[in-house]
Amino acid sequence: xxxxxxxxxxxxxxxxxxxxxxxxxxxxxxxxxxxxxxxxxxxxxxxxxxxxxxxxxxxxxxxxxxxxxxxxxxxxxxxxxxxxxxxxxxxxxxxxxxxxxxxxxxxxxxxxxxxxxxxxxxxxxxxxxxxxxxxxxxxxxxxxxxxxxxxxxxxxxxxxxxxxxxxxxxxxxxxxxxxxxxxxxxxxxxxxxxxxxxxxxxxxxxxxxxxxxxxxxxxxxxxxxxxxxxxxxx
Amino acid sequence: xxxxxxxxxxxxxxxxxxxxxxxxxxxxxxxxxxxxxxxxxxxxxxxxxxxxxxxxxxxxxxxxxxxxxxxxxxxxxxxxxxxxxxxxxxxxxxxxxxxxxxxxxxxxxxxxxx
Numbered sequence: 438x439x440x441x442x443x444x445x446x447x448x449x450x451x452x453x454x455x456x457x458x459x460x461x462x463x464x465x466x467x468x469x470x471x472x473x474x475x476x477x478x479x480x481x482x483x484x485x486x487x488x489x490x491x492x493x494x495x496x497x498x499x500x501x502x503x504x505x506x507x508x509x510x511x512x513x514x515x516x517x518x519x520x521x522x523x524x525x526x527x528x529x530x531x532x533x534x535x536x537x538x539x540x541x542x543x544x545x546x547x548x549x550x551x552x553x554x555x556x557x558x559x560x561x562x563x564x565x566x567x568x569x570x571x572x573x574x575x576x577x578x579x580x581x582x583x584x585x586x587x588x589x590x591x592x593x594x595x596x597x598x599x600x601x602x603x604x605x606x607x608x609x610x611x612x613x614x615x616x617x618x619x620x621x622x623x624x625x626x627x628x629x630x631x632x633x634x635x636x637x638x639x640x641x642x643x644x645x646x647x648x649x650x651x652x653x654x655x656x657x658x659x660x661x662x663x664x665x666x667x668x669x670x671x
Numbered sequence: 672x673x674x675x676x677x678x679x680x681x682x683x684x685x686x687x688x689x690x691x692x693x694x695x696x697x698x699x700x701x702x703x704x705x706x707x708x709x710x711x712x713x714x715x716x717x718x719x720x721x722x723x724x725x726x727x728x729x730x731x732x733x734x735x736x737x738x739x740x741x742x743x744x745x746x747x748x749x750x751x752x753x754x755x756x757x758x759x760x761x762x763x764x765x766x767x768x769x770x771x772x773x774x775x776x777x778x779x780x781x782x783x784x785x
Contacts, residue, residue: 447784450783456701456777456778457677574673600708603708
């Protein structure tokens with residue numbers, strides 16, 4: 438006679454589920470929405486104080502004569518960034534994350550409620566200043582740009598390889614200060630290329646405007662690729 | 672410190688799966704890529720906090736770290752890397768940008784008790 442298995446016997450079940458499944462599903466839905474509206478979305482990530490807001494202000498001001506642009510700005514506590522960016526005279530919304538150290542797709546979805554995306558060409562998302570946590574969260578963006586200022590030193594990419602590895606372009610900011618801080622360009626480039634071989638590197642100064650034209654050419658060409666791909670898929 | 676929200680997601684997933692099978696969770700098996708952006712030690716301590724006073728307070732968290740594998744364009748094969756600071760082929764040192772493995776953030780299995 439076969440004895441039944443004891444009820445308390447442990448058993449292993451395989452599930453294989455992505456822990457960030459919920460975020461990824463929302464990001465996926467956002468990406469479809471962005472695609473439909475033909476809006477190119479850029480996620481800006483960096484450590485605090487690397488010049489994201491100044492860079493964004495500069496970008497918005499220069500793009501707005503030719504394109505419809507808008508921005509979402511994540512911050513832990515204040516609305517200072519949004520107030521600063523309001524000077525660029527484009528639509529800006531602040532996302533206050535409270536104690537959360539990164540933006541998640543659901544926060545973007547909430548912030549975009551009632552926003553007519555079809556009228557936009559570019560949407561910029563300024564992530565919370567943090568080089569660790571934002572790496573794991575897809576926001577549905579087309580392009581992830583990691584910013585590093587010359588004042589942070591050349592070894593930043595080696596300290597935060599994960600976020601650099603997840604980026605589509607690296608932007609070295611505050612280049613007007615490079616000489617003053619004796620910034621070692623070859624080492625910086627070598628370090629970026631070590632953690633993400635082939636990553637495009639742009640050099641900008643939001644203060645003097647040096648390098649901004651290259652950046653604008655870069656994103657407008659990326660946007661064109663995406664939009665043309667949508668109009669006539671290969 | 673996003674490990675706490677990751678730990679809470681793990682608990683939610685495990686609770687849901689166990690609830691569906693009317694079972695209790697003995698252990699949760701997780702695969703964590705070294706390029707996932709989540710640190711093993713931080714996740715373990717966040718998990719200890721998160722499970723307190725939940726139905727899963729006795730469930731263990733077993734983390735398997737997954738090393739990076741890249742596709743080496745020169746060897747034309749998957750290869751490991753010297754470190755995550757150096758994404759190149761460990762054998763021939765050719766830089767490689769195609770990451771095949773190492774970004775995992777997965778719950779792979781549960782040990783259940785009825």
